Amino acid sequence: MSAAEGRPIRVALLGCGTVGGEVARLLTEQAGELAARAGAPVELAGIAVRRPDKHPELPPELLTADAEKLVTSDDVDVVVELVGGIEPVRGWLLAALEAGKSVVTANKALLAEHSADLFEAADAAGADLYFEAAVAGAIPLLRPLRESLAGDRITRVMGIVNGTTNYILSAMDSTGAGYAETLDEASRLGYAEADPTADVDGYDAASKAAILASLAFHTRVTASDVHREGIADVTAADLAAARMLGRTVKLLAICERVTDDDGVESVSARVHPVMIPRSHQLAGVGGAFNAVYVEADAAGELMFYGQGAGGAPTASAVLGDLVAVARNRVVGGRGPRESAHAALPVRPMGQTPTRYHVSLSVADRAGVLAQVAQAFAAHGVSIAAVRQSDVGDRASLVVVTHQAPDAALQSTVDEIGRLDVVHEVVSVMRVEGEDQ
Numbered sequence: 001m002s003a004a005e006g007r008p009i010r011v012a013l014l015g016c017g018t019v020g021g022e023v024a025r026l027l028t029e030q031a032g033e034l035a036a037r038a039g040a041p042v043e044l045a046g047i048a049v050r051r052p053d054k055h056p057e058l059p060p061e062l063l064t065a066d067a068e069k070l071v072t073s074d075d076v077d078v079v080v081e082l083v084g085g086i087e088p089v090r091g092w093l094l095a096a097l098e099a100g101k102s103v104v105t106a107n108k109a110l111l112a113e114h115s116a117d118l119f120e121a122a123d124a125a126g127a128d129l130y131f132e133a134a135v136a137g138a139i140p141l142l143r144p145l146r147e148s149l150a151g152d153r154i155t156r157v158m159g160i161v162n163g164t165t166n167y168i169l170s171a172m173d174s175t176g177a178g179y180a181e182t183l184d185e186a187s188r189l190g191y192a193e194a195d196p197t198a199d200v201d202g203y204d205a206a207s208k209a210a211i212l213a214s215l216a217f218h219t220r221v222t223a224s225d226v227h228r229e230g231i232a233d234v235t236a237a238d239l240a241a242a243r244m245l246g247r248t249v250k251l252l253a254i255c256e257r258v259t260d261d262d263g264v265e266s267v268s269a270r271v272h273p274v275m276i277p278r279s280h281q282l283a284g285v286g287g288a289f290n291a292v293y294v295e296a297d298a299a300g301e302l303m304f305y306g307q308g309a310g311g312a313p314t315a316s317a318v319l320g321d322l323v324a325v326a327r328n329r330v331v332g333g334r335g336p337r338e339s340a341h342a343a344l345p346v347r348p349m350g351q352t353p354t355r356y357h358v359s360l361s362v363a364d365r366a367g368v369l370a371q372v373a374q375a376f377a378a379h380g381v382s383i384a385a386v387r388q389s390d391v392g393d394r395a396s397l398v399v400v401t402h403q404a405p406d407a408a409l410q411s412t413v414d415e416i417g418r419l420d421v422v423h424e425v426v427s428v429m430r431v432e433g434e435d436q
């Protein structure tokens with residue numbers, strides 16, 4: 001008997017939309033190859049969807065609206081969850097794990113809040129919890145963090161982890177396309193979340209940052225620990241200000257291990273729009289693509305790039321996980337458990353060192369520059385570069401700072417906005433990817 005003829009691994013698929021539909025298709029089309037790789041046939045035992053009558057393309061005998069019953073069925077070994085959201089999915093997955101089923105999920109929102117409970121349930125039952133698709137779609141990123149880099153000390157994870165917002169910012173920057181029409185297009189292409197405010201307001205990227213920081217720093221980091229700003233306030237003026245300086249705007253997730261002057265370590269995790277030089281590799285990442293840098297003591301800098309959203313790319317990551325848990329079942333082993341032993345504190349955003357780009361419209365007269373410079377000095381913020389150009393009876397003043405605690409930079413900008421000589425604060429954005 002060949003390995004692929006071992007007892008079938010029976011799969012409950014929860015959700016058959018953008019991602020689930022592709023998983024069901026590939027599971028069927030590639031059944032032979034998947035069986036050979038897993039060491040046993042991988043078969044669908046049932047598919048739970050909200051409205052079975054809306055799925056004439058699927059075998060009716062597999063369809064059910066009762067996910068709760070399906071996940072604990074004796075006929076199921078592995079639950080693949082592609083519904084999304086926290087409730088009722090959390091309850092289904094806990095029940096599945098408690099019943100000894102392994103779980104594969106793409107649900108970053110759930111993992112960023114409840115991975116500790118899910119890992120505990122998996123541990124108690126000796127089951128697996130895999131979630132490669134939850135961050136950066138097709139890109140193998142979580143397995144490298146959990147396994148390949150398990151012997152190294154990661155210091156930084158930074159990158160573009162939301163395809164929808166990258167699609168919007170790329171279009172605004174390259175063609176001047178409007179925000180709303182580009183968001184509609186991202187939804188039509190299957191990139192956006194069911195509620196796209198999760199994308200544009202940065203919730204999706206913040207969930208991913210929490211997952212990345214947890215794995216990279218062996219610490220439980222939840223979405224509420226992540227400083228979050230979305231792209232809703234990024235204007236054409238911000239993009240123009242960036243362009244004038246040879247920069248562009250990206251929504252970045254930045255997770256760092258920070259050591260203070262006393263040698264005390266903490267973790268910082270944030271998601272916000274950032275100006276980066278056009279020469280930076282992240283600036284060239286367009287459309288729904290994602291790219292993530294990982295810096296580790298021994299490995300140095302690593303970069304992961306590929307499709308971060310969409311049905312088929314995300315299904316690729318789901319199926320990779322499914323083969324992994326099926327293999328584990330066949331040989332009686334388990335994948336990596338939760339690693340949270342470092343338990344580092346999370347540093348508040350106000351204390352996190354950042355750099356700002358501030359673009360102002362000011363009165364064109366003597367002493368203005370000195371007043372603005374004085375406001376920065378008063379908050380202990382050092383200026384790296386200033387550029388002034390005349391525009392009629394006003395002047396355009398661009399200031400780029402050195403690193404300072406984010407709270408000091410915020411207070412400086414508030415004070416500058418109140419100066420009589422400042423007509424308008426045109427654009428304020430953090431800067432990354434340049435010397436500090």
Ligand SMILES: NC(=O)C1=CN([C@@H]2O[C@H](COP(=O)(O)OP(=O)(O)OC[C@H]3O[C@@H](n4cnc5c(N)ncnc54)[C@H](O)[C@@H]3O)[C@@H](O)[C@H]2O)C=CC1
Nearest residue numbers: 015016017018019048049050082083084106107309310314
């Ligand atoms: N679309 C993408 O590019 C990516 C999505 N994800 C994640 O994958 C998951 C699924 O996303 P999509 O496929 O885009 O969503 P979708 O909205 O296209 O599909 C959701 C599916 O869940 C089913 N469903 C909803 N409520 C249900 C209920 N109460 N009982 C049974 N079935 C129910 C729906 O019938 C539908 O088949 C989400 O967690 C999402 O965050 C992760 C990476 C990329």
Ligand SMILES: N[C@@H](CC=O)C(=O)O
Nearest residue numbers: 162163164191193309
């Ligand atoms: N809505 C998400 C989908 C993938 O995680 C995104 O746009 O990146």
Ligand code: NA
Nearest residue numbers: 132135136139
């Ligand atoms: Na991934």
